[in-house]
Amino acid sequence: MANFCSECGSALSPDARFCAECGAAVSGTENAAAPAAPAASPAIVPPPPIIDVEADGASPAPRRTGLLLGGAALLAVAIGGGAWLGLSSTEEKSGTVESTGEGQHHATAETATLYTVAEANLRDKASLQGSKIVGSLKRGEKAAGTLVTDERGKQWLKLDGGSGFVSLANLAKAAPPALASLDGSDRITTAQCTVLESAAAGAASKMVLKPGAAVRLVGATADGFTEVGLPGGGVGYMPAASACATEPSPAKGAVANSLIQFDARSCELGPELEPYFERARKARDGQNIEETAEEYDFPVDKKFRGLRVTAVIVGYEWQGVAFGDPASKVQAAFRQMGFTIDKNGDFAVDDDVAVSTTIRPTDAGSRSRGQSELICGV
Structure with missing residues (x-):
């Protein structure tokens, strides 16, 4: 059944509360507005779950989540602090070894204080090959430095102050006796x-x-x-x-032939003859012979490659060996050892060698010590 407006008579829609034509309120009918119902209480919504990481665009986590995360952070700091203390302790212990610039560790080099057992040469390198003599140590002289090993596995003492290297074969723990x-x-x-x-x-x-x-x-x-x-x-x-x-x-071979170990670059004649050279130098010094004056010889009676060594000789910036054999025989023996010697008895050496060597007959005033002599020096 259609409803009509009581004011203007216009037809009303079944659920109209006002007339569409005149705007009068529809009253007294089944469609009158019912009293408004009281507002419903808001629903209780459970809190969101606690999450570890906040997603993009998500709302901030509830406060209790932050407290829990803060506690976890404190625990991490405590654990991290323990780890730092452990690393610090380990670092202190590692201080017993020396660290290089590349961050690698190596043991501290071994140092030693030793004594020369005979006069020993100082070299600019820890090697007999390709090194130069830069000085010498007297028998019994103290030598302090660091132990090093050459490419052949032989040990040397690198002297403190960078003054040179001396072979460990010439050194001992105690000073040699007189x-x-x-x-x-x-x-x-x-x-x-x-x-x-x-x-x-x-x-x-x-x-x-x-x-x-x-x-x-x-x-x-x-x-x-x-x-x-x-x-x-x-x-x-x-x-x-x-x-x-x-x-x-x-033996007539290796043992006997080791008497002279000659180096034409340095005038070294080897450790076998060194005690005789030492005695000759002391005797020369004891007689107050001027540096540029006469030489001094000390007698020897030993065999070498079929030759007879009769004396060692020291002079001003040179030294030598006398033989009881003719110069030609001595020259032949040294040629067999690999030395190049011309017809005058002079040794062939490189241009950078400052010393010279010759094997010559002794002069009339020196015949008492032998028939010939090897002389090396400036």
Whole structure:
């Protein structure tokens, strides 16, 4: 059934509350507006779940989430602090080794204070090959520095202050004693015997030599010990009355031929003759001979490659060896050793070598010491 406006009579829609034509309120009918219902209480919404990371565009996490995250952060700081303390402790312990610029660790180089057992050359490199002599150390002189190893596995002492390198074969832990007499002969041990580090009762053992070992008798000390040159270099000591008996070497090869180890670049004549050169220098100094004056010789009686060595000679900036053989025979022996020697007896050397060497007949005033001589120097 259609409804009509009581004011203007216009038809009303079934659910109209006002007349569309005159705007009068529709009252007194079934469509009158009912009283408004009270507003409903807002629904209780559960809190969102706690999340670790806030997503893009999401609302900030509730406050209790922040508290939990703050607690986790504090725990992380505590754990991190413990880890830092552990690293600090480890770093302090690693300070016992030296660190390089590349961050790598290496052990501190070993240092030593040693003594020369004979006059020893100082070289600019830790090598016999390609190095130059820059000085020398006297027998018994103290040498302090750092131990280094060359390409052949041989040890050297790099002297403090950068003054040079000296071979460990020429050094010992204790200063060598003064020698009451010199020998210099090549010997062969006839029994197993112990060689001592120093010429003292109760000294530590340095090595044990088996029968047949080749040694060199350097000389005798005043308190009853014999100093011997050892096969691997350096020296040791035997009590004179011990069972370490030796006899003259019957060898005519390596042992006998090691007497002269000549280097034409440096005028070195090898450790076998060094005790004789040392005695000659002391004798020359004792006679107050002027530097540029006469030479001084010291007698030797030893064999070398079929030659007879009769003396060592020291002069001003030169030294040499006298032979009881003609110059031609001596020259032939050194040519067989690989030296180039011209018909005048002069050795061929590189242009950068400052010294010269010659093998010549001795003059009339020096015939008492031999028929010929090898002279090397400036």
